[in-house]
Every structure is written in structure tokens, then in C-alpha cells.
Amino acid sequence: MRCSCGSYPVGLLRSLSRMTSAPPTSSTTPAPGAGRIAVVTGASSGIGAATARALAGDGWHVVATARRADRLEALAAEIGGTAVACDVTDRAQVAALAEAVADLDGEVGVLVNNAGGAVGDDPIERADPDDWRWMYEINVIGLLQVTQALLPALRRSGDGLVLNVGSTAGRIAYEGGAGYTAAKHGTQVVTETLRLELCGEPIRVTEIAPGMVRTPEFSLVRFAGDREKYDAVYRGVREPLVAEDVAECVRWVASLPHHVNIDEMVVRPRAQAAQHKVHRED
Numbered sequence: 352m353r354c355s356c357g358s359y360p361v362g363l364l365r366s367l368s369r370m371t372s373a374p375p376t377s378s379t380t381p382a383p384g385a386g387r388i389a390v391v392t393g394a395s396s397g398i399g400a401a402t403a404r405a406l407a408g409d410g411w412h413v414v415a416t417a418r419r420a421d422r423l424e425a426l427a428a429e430i431g432g433t434a435v436a437c438d439v440t441d442r443a444q445v446a447a448l449a450e451a452v453a454d455l456d457g458e459v460g461v462l463v464n465n466a467g468g469a470v471g472d473d474p475i476e477r478a479d480p481d482d483w484r485w486m487y488e489i490n491v492i493g494l495l496q497v498t499q500a501l502l503p504a505l506r507r508s509g510d511g512l513v514l515n516v517g518s519t520a521g522r523i524a525y526e527g528g529a530g531y532t533a534a535k536h537g538t539q540v541v542t543e544t545l546r547l548e549l550c551g552e553p554i555r556v557t558e559i560a561p562g563m564v565r566t567p568e569f570s571l572v573r574f575a576g577d578r579e580k581y582d583a584v585y586r587g588v589r590e591p592l593v594a595e596d597v598a599e600c601v602r603w604v605a606s607l608p609h610h611v612n613i614d615e616m617v618v619r620p621r622a623q624a625a626q627h628k629v630h631r632e633d
């Protein structure tokens with residue numbers, strides 16, 4: 352497998368549009384990701400797909416990974432990246448992902464652990480332990496396995512970034528959310544611990560914790576395809592965040608100089624001042 356770092360038509364357009372508001376730069380200034388590889392998990396939809404596009408726009412060769420290969424291939428064709436199907440909860444598949452990444456030309460500069468999700472909203476008294484296992488497996492164990500598999504390459508690059516997509520659910524508690532909040536508190540603590548353990552090494556460690564993001568699948572997965580429950584989450588909220596808003600945060604963090612570590616970034620829509628304080632217009 353070889354990296355086709357030369358052609359990023361969509362990304363080039365995005366970069367040019369950003370340059371209209373950015374300070375003047377030399378036309379020879381390389382893009383932040385030029386010639387380097389970024390691995391994005393959960394890239395078949397929502398925040399992961401938008402992040403893959405945003406990073407490609409900054410010159411990164413993006414390895415897009417998730418379980419649905421058809422979506423990944425379409426995305427990789429669009430952004431000039433590489434698609435690798437992988438279930439992050441399966442250790443053998445994660446090892447195969449790391450091998451596929453190692454076959455590419457270029458250093459691995461960024462890992463975005465974005466694959467994750469929620470299932471169910473039952474109170475603790477009625478919650479299904481299998482739902483909780485699923486959430487822990489994907490939001491914590493999956494993140495652990497991919498991080499372990501790619502840390503050697505990130506270290507070798509001399510300038511690595513592990514960026515974990517957590518959630519404001521990793522900061523608070525809410526009724527019916529204990530399985531997801533427990534898992535996302537796990538994401539938060541693992542991120543913090545990794546930063547401590549890697550201190551002194553050339554690897555930055557960041558968590559981005561979004562609040563309400565209206566992505567097409569997250570709440571459908573959570574509520575087993577129940578459209579009414581999906582609509583109720585965003586009811587009356589004029590402008591929830593969208594996937595591209597979070598992707599822009601990821602892109603910005605990855606574009607910073609290597610000595611600048613953003614420990615954590617909490618990002619919510621203006622209409623959501625706190626988890627329970629959401630302005631609804633109906």
C-alpha cells in the first residue's frame with residue numbers, strides 16, 4: 352500500500368477558503384500534515400468522517416477506519432486517503448490496522464480515537480449489563496487497543512498526537528445515562544493517565560469533549576433506530592453542533608506547534624450552557 356499524498360482536491364479548496372481569514376503566509380509554507388499520516392477511527396460517519404475530511408484539507412494522508420468498508424472506501428476516494436476496515440474491539444483486527452498503516456509511506460503524526468457511542472437510556476435499576484459492556488468495549492478498550500498498536504509509530508515520528516474524542520458525558524452524570532457516562536469518564540481518565548505516562552516523550556495527548564452534536568447516527572444507534580427519540584434529543588435546538596464543528600477543533604489541535612498541548616477542550620453549542628441547560632425554541 353502506498354500513500355498518495357499528492358492529490359487533495361477537496362482539501363486544497365478548504366485550505367484556500369481558510370486562507371482568506373488567516374494571516375498571510377508564504378506560498379511555500381507546508382500544510383500542517385504535509386507528507387504525514389493521520390489515523391481516524393470511527394470514520395465511516397459523523398464526527399469521524401468530518402474529521403477525516405478536515406485533516407485531509409490540512410495535507411494529512413488520512414487512514415480512515417471503522418467497520419463499514421464501503422463507506423470508508425468512498426471517503427478515502429474523495430479525500431485521497433486510505434480505507435482500512437477494522438473493529439476496534441477486536442485485537443487481531445487492530446494489529447492488522449497497524450500493519451496496514453506501517454505499509455504506507457510517511458510518518459504517523461496523529462491518531463484520532465473517535466470510534467465510540469452510546470446504547471440505551473435505562474435507569475441503573477433496569478439497565479442491561481450487555482449494553483454497558485458494549486459501551487465500555489468501544490469507548491475504552493477499543494481506544495486502548497488502537498493506542499497501544501500505534502504508539503510505537505507515533506513515537507518514531509518524533510512529533511505525535513493522540514487525540515481522544517470523549518464527551519461532556521465524561522464530566523457529569525445524568526439520569527438514564529450511567530452506562531455511557533461511566534464509559535466516557537473512562538475515556539477522560541485514560542487520556543489524562545496517558546498524558547502523565549508519556550510526559551517527556553514527543554507525543555501530545557488531548558481530549559475533545561463535545562456536548563450536543565447532531566450527527567445522523569449517534570442517537571439512532573443509542574435508541575435502536577427510534578426516530579422519535581432521536582428527534583426529541585434535538586427538539587427546538589436551533590443550532591446544535593454538527594460533525595464539522597468538532598472536526599474543526601480536531602484539525603486546529605493537530606495544526607498547532609509540537610510543543611503546544613491542548614489537554615482538553617469542552618465544546619458545546621451556544622444553546623447548551625450545561626448538560627441540563629438547553630435552550631429550546633418550542
Ligand SMILES: NC(=O)c1ccc[n+]([C@@H]2O[C@H](COP(=O)([O-])OP(=O)(O)OC[C@H]3O[C@@H](n4cnc5c(N)ncnc54)[C@H](OP(=O)(O)O)[C@@H]3O)[C@@H](O)[C@H]2O)c1
Nearest residue numbers: 393395396397398417418419438439466467518564566569
Ligand atoms: N453526537 C454526539 O452528540 C456526541 C457528543 C459527544 C461525544 N460524541 C462522541 O463522538 C464520537 C463520534 O460520534 P458520532 O456522533 O460521530 O457518532 P456516529 O456517527 O455513530 O459514529 C460512530 C463511529 O464509530 C464507529 N464504530 C462503532 N463501533 C465500532 C467498532 N466496534 N469498531 C470500529 N468502529 C466502530 C462507527 O462506524 P461503523 O459502524 O462503520 O463501525 C462510526 O463511524 C463517539 O466517540 C461519541 O461517543 C458524540
